[in-house]
Amino acid sequence: MIYQIDTDKLNHLRETPCDFTNPFDLRREGKVFLIGGNLPLFSTLETMYESYCQESSELFHITFGDAEQFERNIEMVRQIKRNFSIRLMGLIAYPLSQARIERVYLAGLDILEIEEDHPGSHDDSGNGNRAFEPASATGIFPRWSVVYSMATTHTTTQEVHDRISLSLASGVIPLLRTGGSGGLWNPEDTKDAFAFLAAEWRRHRVPLKPILPLLRLVTPFVFAEPAGFLRNAIDKLQDRRILASSDLRRHLRTSDAEASFESAGL
Numbered sequence: 096m097i098y099q100i101d102t103d104k105l106n107h108l109r110e111t112p113c114d115f116t117n118p119f120d121l122r123r124e125g126k127v128f129l130i131g132g133n134l135p136l137f138s139t140l141e142t143m144y145e146s147y148c149q150e151s152s153e154l155f156h157i158t159f160g161d162a163e164q165f166e167r168n169i170e171m172v173r174q175i176k177r178n179f180s181i182r183l184m185g186l187i188a189y190p191l192s193q194a195r196i197e198r199v200y201l202a203g204l205d206i207l208e209i210e211e212d213h214p215g216s217h218d219d220s221g222n223g224n225r226a227f228e229p230a231s232a233t234g235i236f237p238r239w240s241v242v243y244s245m246a247t248t249h250t251t252t253q254e255v256h257d258r259i260s261l262s263l264a265s266g267v268i269p270l271l272r273t274g275g276s277g278g279l280w281n282p283e284d285t286k287d288a289f290a291f292l293a294a295e296w297r298r299h300r301v302p303l304k305p306i307l308p309l310l311r312l313v314t315p316f317v318f319a320e321p322a323g324f325l326r327n328a329i330d331k332l333q334d335r336r337i338l339a340s341s342d343l344r345r346h347l348r349t350s351d352a353e354a355s356f357e358s359a360g361l
Contacts, residue, residue: 097293098317100286105315108273109285113313116186116210118160118168126153126308130175132168132185133160140174152181154308157204159187165195169202176203182305184208184242196232201345206305207232208242208270230265238266239302246272247280252288259292263299268306272313289315 115124118133121142128143155175159168175183184206185199199207209229229243243262245255255271262269271292273285280288293316296303303310310316 097297098319100289100293101315101317102286105273105286105289106282108313108315109282112273115156115312116158116188118158118164120158123150123152125312126151127312128152128155130155130157130171131160132157132171133164134171136167136171136174139171140178143175144178147179152308154306155179155181155183156208156309157183157185159185162189169198172199172202172204182206184306184309186210186244191232193231193235197235200235203345206240206242207236208244211243211245229262229267233266239268241266242268242270242306244270244272247285247288252280252284255288256291259295263295263301268301268303269295270306270310270313286315 113124115127115129118131120129120131121134121139122129123146128147130139130143157168157172157175159165172183172185182205183203185204186208187199188210191199196207209232229241232241243258245258247255259269259271269292271288307318311318
């Protein structure tokens with residue numbers, strides 16, 4: 096699927112990374128609809144519907160605000176899933192308890208993106224600050240439905256290689272993002288890191304198609320295009336079938352959870 100690394104795009108990303116982590120943004124980039132979780136709910140849905148009708152998107156991506164906005168953000172997820180039949184990916188930049196990870200999944204998030212931990216990240220489980228381990232979500236989200244985003248800003252290439260390998264061993268998709276002009280790496284190190292990432296994706300046969308629209312934005316990779324109208328139509332039908340199966344699994348899991356609450360008198 097990956098042909099090569101576009102050196103010009105890599106250099107551009109090093110200087111001006113693609114930033115879509117603002118919880119107040121609402122815009123389209125390529126085939127990705129970027130949604131800020133802190134935006135007003137119903138006016139945002141109206142704008143999204145109008146834009147979606149005008150031009151199709153292949154992926155919705157919602158950015159959660161801080162931990163105090165969790166309930167507001169999860170309601171946005173729930174309403175998007177009710178009103179649009181499309182894959183929904185969400186970025187959360189603070190640690191979550193297992194209970195909240197499950198709530199995010201049951202609300203309708205198809206793919207959970209976890210940012211590399213930052214100093215001072217708040218842990219909502221009450222255990223103080225800690226790193227948000229991507230593997231903590233793999234028991235709830237299906238395999239290859241958790242993405243771990245790593246920056247090249249304040250780490251070494253070997254550390255990134257180790258994290259890529261560890262993520263893949265846990266069924267987590269590692270994603271490398273350039274850190275802008277403040278990054279520590281030179282262009283050759285950055286290119287080598289992306290080449291290592293691509294090789295490991297291939298070796299583990301990671302299904303990248305669900306997040307391909309995002310990868311086209313934030314990585315320097317050149318991806319193979321669908322071969323013809325018929326192939327493209329078949330791919331879209333298969334993708335809808337996979338998405339429908341995922342929604343069915345979520346529905347059954349939600350029904351089981353509700354039955355458990357009722358039996359417990361909650």
